[in-house]
Amino acid sequence: MKFRIKILIAFFSVLFSAGIIQAQQIKATARLDSTNILIGDQVKLFLEIDYPENVTVEFPNVPDTLSEFIEVLDKSPIDTIDLENSALLKQIRHYTITSFDSGSYRIAPQWFKINVNGITDSVPTNGITLNVFTMQIDTTRGLTDIKMPYAAPLTLKEVTPYILGIILIGAIIFLVLYSIKRKKKNKPFFSLPTKPKDPPHIIALRELDRIKNEKIWQKERTKQYYSEVTDVLRNYIEDRFEIRAMEQTTDEILDSFRYRKDLLGVKSFSNLSQILSLADLVKFAKYKTLPDDDNLTLVNSYFFINDTKIEEPKKAEVPEKSEENSAEDNSK
DSSP states (O other): OHHHHHHHHHHHHHHHHHHHHHHHHOEEEEEESOSEEETTOEEEEEEEEEEETTEEEEOOOOOSBSSSSOEEEEEOOOEEEEOTTSSEEEEEEEEEEEOSSOEEEEEOOOEEEEEETTEEEEEEOOOEEEEEEOOOOOGGGOOOOOOOOOOOOOOHHHHHHHHHHHHHHHHHHHHHHHHHHHHHTTOOSSOOOOOOOOOHHHHHHHHHHHHHHHTGGGGTOHHHHHHHHHHHHHHHHHHHHOOOGGGSOHHHHHHHHHHSTTSOOHHHHHHHHHHHHHHHHHHHSOOOOOHHHHHHHHHHHHHHHHHHOOOOOOOOOOOOOOHHHHHHHHHO
């Protein structure tokens, strides 16, 4: 029986000794980054604790005021650091504090709660003093004017909205003036560079070649054939003579040429009159043409375009030097 009691005493002694050793490794500290401040200035209060890895730590519950004259403005998250060359951990949290009354104020120790092998205990920090000073006033100088706040230099971030606004207003004014100028010239607002248009007679002859190759008048589509032929001639007349033939009737087109007799010769005018008049009969009077009429219409269309087209000026050919002239030049 006595032997068992001795064993129990030895066991609890070992536990107690281990708790004392671990308690000696736990260290709580409070410090200020500056112990002297002016009224209203802010300073950081750091609470730190070093402890073994098997110890659970709970930070003090710091209220909004540490005393009647010290206020807590903010607190940071807890930062955990693994201390090198030891099996200890360090936890740090800082609090932003201030005071609006001058004097020396004692910050009482803050208590950390710890749990060692299921045993709960508390560890206090050291107490510290915060000295709060007022501004020294020189009463010998008398009253002075209140100084206005200093103007801070402008930054790029501040002036950027104004620069962008000026650029935007300038762009709007430019677009309005550009639009008015284009409108006066009857040009679209935006115009992309286009490929030079072929001469009117090239376009018309190309379309007549297409109609001739399709031979649609031989497929009982006479009305379509005459419509396509007259459309080719009307477009040619618009581009060549600047007469709005697509919007005019046959009589109006012929009257335009009668009024300006210098535009067409007698033969060309007669061919055009025959083509347009016959086409009107086919399209509006359901006139039945003969094969010779269809062929003659196409032939007269070719004749009208070739007889009235504007000949493109030929490039002057540079005469090649003869061999004798070249030899003479070389000898010189």
